[in-house]
Amino acid sequence: AAAEKGGWSSFMAKEVAEQPEAVANTIRGRIQGDQVVIPELDGMDELFLGINRIIITACGTAAYSALVGKYAIEQWARIPVDVELAHEFRYRDPVIGDDTLVVSISQSGETMDTLMAVKYASERGARTLSICNTQGATIPRESDAVVYTHAGPEVAVASTKAFSAQITALLLLGLHMGRVRGTVQDASVDVAELGALPEKIAKVLESEQEHVTQLAGWMADTRSVLFLGRHVGFPIALEGALKLKEISYIHAEGFAAGELKHGPIALIEPGQPVFVLVPSPRHSALVHSKVVSNIQEIRARGARVIVVAEEGDAAVLPFADEVIRIPLAGAMFEPLLAVVPLQIFAMALATAKGLDVDQPRNLAKSVTVE
Ligand code: G6P
Numbered sequence: 001a002a003a004e005k006g007g008w009s010s011f012m013a014k015e016v017a018e019q020p021e022a023v024a025n026t027i028r029g030r031i032q033g034d035q036v037v038i039p040e041l042d043g044m045d046e047l048f049l050g051i052n053r054i055i056i057t058a059c060g061t062a063a064y065s066a067l068v069g070k071y072a073i074e075q076w077a078r079i080p081v082d083v084e085l086a087h088e089f090r091y092r093d094p095v096i097g098d099d100t101l102v103v104s105i106s107q108s109g110e111t112m113d114t115l116m117a118v119k120y121a122s123e124r125g126a127r128t129l130s131i132c133n134t135q136g137a138t139i140p141r142e143s144d145a146v147v148y149t150h151a152g153p154e155v156a157v158a159s160t161k162a163f164s165a166q167i168t169a170l171l172l173l174g175l176h177m178g179r180v181r182g183t184v185q186d187a188s189v190d191v192a193e194l195g196a197l198p199e200k201i202a203k204v205l206e207s208e209q210e211h212v213t214q215l216a217g218w219m220a221d222t223r224s225v226l227f228l229g230r231h232v233g234f235p236i237a238l239e240g241a242l243k244l245k246e247i248s249y250i251h252a253e254g255f256a257a258g259e260l261k262h263g264p265i266a267l268i269e270p271g272q273p274v275f276v277l278v279p280s281p282r283h284s285a286l287v288h289s290k291v292v293s294n295i296q297e298i299r300a301r302g303a304r305v306i307v308v309a310e311e312g313d314a315a316v317l318p319f320a321d322e323v324i325r326i327p328l329a330g331a332m333f334e335p336l337l338a339v340v341p342l343q344i345f346a347m348a349l350a351t352a353k354g355l356d357v358d359q360p361r362n363l364a365k366s367v368t369v370e
Contacts, residue, residue: 004155012156012247012357016343017205020198022161023336025150026168027194034188036175040147047127048180051101054081055126057089057117058105059367061159061242062166066105067235069170072332076178076190086117087370100126103173107154107162108366109137116370118142131169133162147173156358157365158246160343163239164201164336168194171332193330197337200327204340208324212341215306215322216348219273226267226274227254227342228298230291231284232335233277240275240342247360248350257294270302275345277338278309278316283331288315295319308338 008014030038041048054073056066063085070081084094086104090113096102102121106114109132118128118139130143133151140146149165171194178184219225225244229237237254244252255264257276268274276295281288292315299305299319306322316323326337350357 009351010156010347010357012158012160012347015154015156015161016340016347018152019161019164019205019340020202022149022151022165023168023201024198025152026165027172027197028150030172030176031191031194034186034191035179036172036187036191036194037179038147038172038176041145041176044145045180047101048077048177050099051079051127052099054079054101054103055089055094055096055121056081056083056103056105057086057114057121059086059111059113061163061239062105062107062114064235064239064242065163065166065170066103067238068167068232068332068335069103069105069174071232072171072174073177075332076174076184077181078183079177079181084117086111086113090117090120094124096121096124096126098125098127101129102126103129103131104139104143105131105166105170106137106139107133107149107151107159107166109134109139110366110368111139112368112370115139115142131166131173133165155365157360157363158243158346158357163339167336168197174332190330190332193333197329197333200329200337201340203327204337205344208341209344212324212344213348216345217352219349220352222250222273222349224251224272226264226272227252227277228257228260228274228291228294229254229277230257230287231279232332233257233279233291233338236277236335236338236342237275239339240346243343243346244349246363247346247357248353248355249361250349257291260294260297265297265301268298268301268303272303273306274298274303275306275308275342278307278313279331280310280328280334281313281315282328283334288313292316292319308341310334
């Protein structure tokens with residue numbers, strides 16, 4: 001096993017470090033000039049033009065990648081997207097038919113709840129597309145089409161590089177459908193953003209590893225951590241909290257920052273650590289200013305504020321106890337950078353507590369029972 005880890009202390013550490021490649025390999029072969037063309041979806045243009053609705057179904061981390069996908073696909077392809085946990089979708093009476101595309105996301109391709117959701121959707125006449133990291137797994141075999149993520153085998157129970165590859169595949173899918181539907185006229189800027197991602201992820205790994213590890217070391221006795229985000233930062237807040245729960249057994253919750261005043265702010269007491277994912281002010285000055293005022297609200301109540309913000313964003317400085325920096329990126333691409341310090345944080349905190357980051361208690365890599 002030590003040899004398989006290639007010198008890394010854990011599979012998770014190795015897999016976090018492999019994210020630039022996971023993203024690059026998922027993009028490879030799917031760009032033509034300044035357009036996204038996914039060869040596996042050749043022949044599906046008519047379907048993409050005919051559908052009125054997309055449901056993305058998944059469990060766990062994959063379901064959080066789906067939430068990022070919702071923002072991207074709606075923006076680029078102008079199709080309404082709902083995200084449904086597979087085990088909820090399957091056991092109600094969803095309104096689906098041949099105008100619905102059901103996209104499933106699964107690292108393993110074997111999660112029973114997700115598989116059953118796909119079968120159920122097919123039986124109801126929906127078309128199915130699988131985003132999967134495992135060649136020839138059951139879920140892609142049961143689907144009408146498959147877009148593989150190429151993250152390589154993921155061993156650690158807590159998903160990291162597969163999550164980044166899933167988001168990448170969803171961004172590709174959104175741009176592919178946007179091209180087909182004529183809602184994306186010029187993808188050149190987005191294609192350039194995709195191409196720049198691996199290097200930017202590598203930069204976050206390099207520049208923040210030590211800082212975040214140190215931060216986690218100081219926080220080894222923390223009992224609860226909150227994560228706030230807006231827009232595509234919201235799913236990343238959920239994912240940051242999930243990573244922490246999974247491997248460090250610390251109570252963690254992710255919230256949409258706008259929900260603060262509807263409940264979560266009651267949790268804030270002096271010293272409560274809160275990660276805040278700050279979207280770039282270049283994407284929306286309004287959304288950025290809303291997040292900055294959320295930070296002020298929690299700071300005023302004594303929260304210990306750790307912000308993840310783009311380089312050069314000085315508006316956060318007066319209210320932050322710690323600032324984690326990420327490179328500048330387009331709105332839909334920022335999640336792939338912002339998630340990295342949260343993964344490192346969870347891993348470092350678990351390590352500081354002396355826990356096995358690869359094999360957390362009570363969890364399995366692939367849940368093949370319903
Ligand atoms: C398990 C794993 C999670 C994963 C989820 C979905 O709970 O521990 O890391 O996100 O299953 O797995 P899948 O293989 O379908 O992506």
